[in-house]
Amino acid sequence: MSDEILVRLSETIASRLNGDPAASYVAKLHSKGEDAALKKVGEEATEFVMACKDASHGGDSAKIVSEAADVWFHMAVAMARHNLSASDVLAELARREGVSGIEEKASRKL
Numbered sequence: 001m002s003d004e005i006l007v008r009l010s011e012t013i014a015s016r017l018n019g020d021p022a023a024s025y026v027a028k029l030h031s032k033g034e035d036a037a038l039k040k041v042g043e044e045a046t047e048f049v050m051a052c053k054d055a056s057h058g059g060d061s062a063k064i065v066s067e068a069a070d071v072w073f074h075m076a077v078a079m080a081r082h083n084l085s086a087s088d089v090l091a092e093l094a095r096r097e098g099v100s101g102i103e104e105k106a107s108r109k110l
Helices: 004-016 025-031 034-056 062-080 086-096 101-107
Strands: none
Touching (some): 004 062, 004 086, 025 034, 025 062
C-alpha cells in the first residue's frame, strides 16, 4: 500500500461531489451543505477515540483501523468542498518530516 490510495480516494470523491445524491453517498453528503460533512468528521473522530479506548481494555484493534478509515474518508469529503485533496495533506506532512513536533508547533505561533 502507498499514499496512492489516498490520492485515488480524493479523485473519486471530487468526481462524485456534484453527482446524483440518490446514487452517491458523497453527493448526498455534499448536497446537505458543509456542516453535514463536518458533523460526520466529528462523529467518526469520536468513534475512533472510543475504538482506541475499547482496544486498550481488550476490545478489537481492527475497529481502530475501520474507524480511522471513516475519519479519513469524511475528512476527504469535507476538504473536497475547498478544492483540497490528500495530495495537499501529504505535501504538508512531507514538509514537516524531520522537524521536531515541538519546533513545528512553535513555528505556527510566529
